[in-house]
Amino acid sequence: MMSEFKTSQAEGLIPNFVNTYELEERAQKVIPADAFGYIASGAGDEFTLRENDRSFNHKLIIPHVLADVENPSTETVVDGDTITAPIILAPVAAHKLANEAGEIASAQGVHNFKTIYTTRSYASADLPEITTALAGSPEWFQFYFSKDNEINKRIIDRVKALGIKKSF
Template identity: 30%
Template sequence: MNRKAFQHRQIAPKALSDIEKPELDTKVFGIDLKTPVMMAPAAAQGLSHSKGETDTAKGIAAVGGLMAQSTYSSTSIADTAAAAPDAPQFFQLYMSKDWDFNEYLLDEAKKANVKAIILTVDGYRESDIINNFAFPLPMANLASYSDGDGKGKGIAEIYASAAQKIGPDDVRRIKEYSGLPVIVKGVQTPEDAIRAITAGAEGIYVSNHGGRQLNGGPASFDVLEVVAKAVNGRVPIIFDSGIRRGSDVFKALASGADLVAFARPVLYGLALGGAEGVQSVFEHIDNELEIIMQLAGAKTIADVKKTNLLNIKY
């Protein structure tokens, strides 16, 4: 569904656009980046490679990109940040019912100098629960907080400990406690975007979590434009779900996103080549984006965001 949605809008080619080398540099959340493509928060990257998130961080830093690390990462917040000390990182919070644990994670994120908190407001994984999936590797942030190590924890157990009752007051509370910008992840409607901004969110993250949340819900790309219109430039928008090609990135930016995130292809690169594999995935999609920009007559990311896509459904 997320992949098919990108067929609903098309990029019009532009001839004689006089562009030799498109520019991918952008500035979002006050951070200068060499690419508008970032790493989406993905749990347990140690399942892909022995060095997990630390190698992912190194690979992304090499291309001047932005990484978001997960609450349920294989390496700690501190170790992931230390792997690329000069590169910007965000921390994604799965809010717990245990507020002491939330404070612990936010404290660790602040000490690691992360630039923003991504509050994920969805997180149900029906297929993993049906399959009785359990993480075979330790989850570093859980291990450092408790006597356990997170190893062997099943999705049902993790979901039971996670907060399901999340509202605007939680956005305010996290923002006030951490002193960091809060980005609300899992937004799919204009109403939710406005509610998040009113609560103090300084970023909106349009995502359906890879399509594994609400059965019957829309593809993220199909709702991006209407959410962006509601946001109306008040805060930056991050988009993910189904990104595989440079053309997908272009379409997302042209539909209202300021940053475009992906994870699955990056994890494939991590599995095959560690940090160098991650770097190669970002370089490949950046190269594709440059080619698309050249063919579509967009010199800069600002030009991409001004591009009018064609509404043709195949």
């Protein structure tokens, strides 16, 4: 017997998380187990996932002792956009596994967090809907080439018309 898949409807701010591992633990509490497993895992034997963690953990952050410790800030500037922290939403698939509103909910969250959203070519929401949900927050676009140059041209024209400044 096949069961019906239900996705999360959870929304709202997640106060006081310290790192992305803690954020992942909180997400696991509201996203259905099968969906969370897909989202949190890597492809194949997860070699790339392990290497990403290893590479990131190899970089040391050396604080400047006694430098502006009263009011620390995670704010940074990326390509002229000031963001609240060096965290950018990458172009990921299957947003609707995490929340029934999919990319729209993700875009709204990115806007509230004040960082950069990266839309993927084959999102489940329409590009103008995502851009509208971002309410002026910076948006990048991941472009996958099609064998059909007319399709490529239509996609790039839409991206330009929406004012998305970065495509890669």
